[in-house]
Amino acid sequence: MALILAIETSCDETSVSVVSNKDGIYRIHSNIIASQVKDHSIWGGVVPELAARKHLELIPSVYEQALKEAKYDINQIDSIASTVAPGLIGCLRIGSIFARTLCLIHSKPFLGVHHLEGHLSSIFFSKDYPKPPYLVLLVSGGHTELIKVGEKKEMLRIGRSYDDAAGEAFDKVGRLLGLGYPGGPAIEKAANNGDSFRYDLPKCKISDKKGGFLKYDFSFSGLKTAVLRLVERLKDSEENIPVSDIAASFQRVVAEVLVERSINCATDYKLNDLVVVGGVAANFMLRKMMIEKAYEKSIKVHLAPLSLCTDNAAMIGAAALSRLSLGDFQSPLNLGVAARLPIDQAMCLYDQNPPF
Ligand code: KG4
Numbered sequence: 001m002a003l004i005l006a007i008e009t010s011c012d013e014t015s016v017s018v019v020s021n022k023d024g025i026y027r028i029h030s031n032i033i034a035s036q037v038k039d040h041s042i043w044g045g046v047v048p049e050l051a052a053r054k055h056l057e058l059i060p061s062v063y064e065q066a067l068k069e070a071k072y073d074i075n076q077i078d079s080i081a082s083t084v085a086p087g088l089i090g091c092l093r094i095g096s097i098f099a100r101t102l103c104l105i106h107s108k109p110f111l112g113v114h115h116l117e118g119h120l121s122s123i124f125f126s127k128d129y130p131k132p133p134y135l136v137l138l139v140s141g142g143h144t145e146l147i148k149v150g151e152k153k154e155m156l157r158i159g160r161s162y163d164d165a166a167g168e169a170f171d172k173v174g175r176l177l178g179l180g181y182p183g184g185p186a187i188e189k190a191a192n193n194g195d196s197f198r199y200d201l202p203k204c205k206i207s208d209k210k211g212g213f214l215k216y217d218f219s220f221s222g223l224k225t226a227v228l229r230l231v232e233r234l235k236d237s238e239e240n241i242p243v244s245d246i247a248a249s250f251q252r253v254v255a256e257v258l259v260e261r262s263i264n265c266a267t268d269y270k271l272n273d274l275v276v277v278g279g280v281a282a283n284f285m286l287r288k289m290m291i292e293k294a295y296e297k298s299i300k301v302h303l304a305p306l307s308l309c310t311d312n313a314a315m316i317g318a319a320a321l322s323r324l325s326l327g328d329f330q331s332p333l334n335l336g337v338a339a340r341l342p343i344d345q346a347m348c349l350y351d352q353n354p355p356f
């Protein structure tokens, strides 16, 4: 059995987890998440400097709690992993320095993990996770990507958002409807009482220079602007803003776009398994619509467990465990952190000459 202590501090959750893998069965022994949502909500979004300070304040106790709940001693841990890219630089630094210091003190191997590979690996905690190759729709606050995972864990990005990520659109629309931060869960709640077909909002596409449209890419900023214009128009005509109907119409359009493009992509690439991960994967309408539409095309949908859709350290541990199941992966202790790193370059984190 391989036992990992993992740390996630790339945005506004301070999380430490102990996870294991025995013969392909991934287990969570503890997964402590200290959310900073309340600290940031008054500002309407994450304040990077504030988030980094909070991580520094919270990480020692979250670490103690994770070991205590897992009933393991640090000496029993095989390797230590932390998110090193992409994310907010100051935030990544706190988790990564904490992890590398533990490695130095306790003589443990260190694995730097790509945050998106972490999201992708949250699926290993579901009972029947698929064998590669498969397609992943990764929908979070910072990314909307379609990624093909190959047999040796090669990751090929097939599609992406050219502007806002889906979660970012939820957050911006949530703010302009006065629903607070984070927008995703607030819009979902408001949409429950709304008419999702009341407003016809645009499904934006990216033009292909060769003509037509890029089939697997996304754009959500036009949709957000359409909601803004709709709200302005309603305010000008002094009508009450039907927040629930707007939220429901917006949520339907986002779900339809994500579902249509993911299923077309899986069909075109002849992939029978479709994995959905990331914060927005917690959205019930998206989950339901994806299962129904994929079924019509004989595609099997694998949804990340609800509690592991948003940022957490267990998924970071799963990414490290899955690397270790493929070979002797280890990062140098002088590996730094990076705000950006495409997922298909995640292998560079295990180069003995660190890329940053
Ligand atoms: O994966 P995540 O925790 O952080 C990033 O790596 O970005 O995702 C956070 C995002 C936020 O934009 C939040 O509004 C969105 O996920 N989100 C949701 C839901 N829960 C969280 N979006 C739609 N419906 C939800 N239920």
Ligand code: ZN
Pocket: 115, 119, 140, 141, 279, 310, 311
């Ligand atoms: Zn994330």
